[in-house]
Amino acid sequence: xxxxxxxxxxxxxxxxxxxLSEEQQSDLYELICxxxxxxxxxxxSNRDFAEWMGVFSNPLMGSAAMDRLVHRGxxxxxxxxxxxxxxxxxxxxxxxxxxxxxxPPGELRTAAEAKNPKERQGGEKRAS
Numbered sequence: 868x869x870x871x872x873x874x875x876x877x878x879x880x881x882x883x884x885x886x887l888s889e890e891q892q893s894d895l896y897e898l899i900c901x902x903x904x905x906x907x908x909x910x911x912s913n914r915d916f917a918e919w920m921g922v923f924s925n926p927l928m929g930s931a932a933m934d935r936l937v938h939r940g941x942x943x944x945x946x947x948x949x950x951x952x953x954x955x956x957x958x959x960x961x962x963x964x965x966x967x968x969x970x971p972p973g974e975l976r977t978a979a980e981a982k983n984p985k986e987r988q989g990g991e992k993r994a995s
Contacts, residue, residue, distance in 0.1 A: 868894065872901040882912040883922045892923050896932050903935045916942060 871877065887895065902908055912919065923929030
């Protein structure tokens with residue numbers, strides 16, 4: 868744990884994807900505290916920021932961890948279609964597959980696409 872805490876930049880990818888055990892939650896909290904105002908952490912997540920505290924079963928620990936993460940933090944929200952899904956759809960079209968005329972399965976569409984079907988018809992705006 869000391870080696871991870873001492874690294875120049877810590878990247879937590881897919882934060883909140885899987886439930887954490889009590890021990891993992893405690894370790895994560897300690898890691899956040901150890902790095903607080905000393906070293907940078909980049910966190911990626913498909914979860915809405917409001918859900919991050921729910922990663923911790925102890926609300927007090929979750930609140931304290933989030934307090935440290937957001938203090939002097941920068942939030943960047945990237946919206947748009949999944950690049951993996953886009954790649955899949957391009958491959959399907961290049962094979963001349965009939966499936967390119969179908970909509971991707973619901974679980975592969977982004978929440979924004981599911982709410983606004985017009986965006987799937989070429990009117991999508993992307994962040995640069």
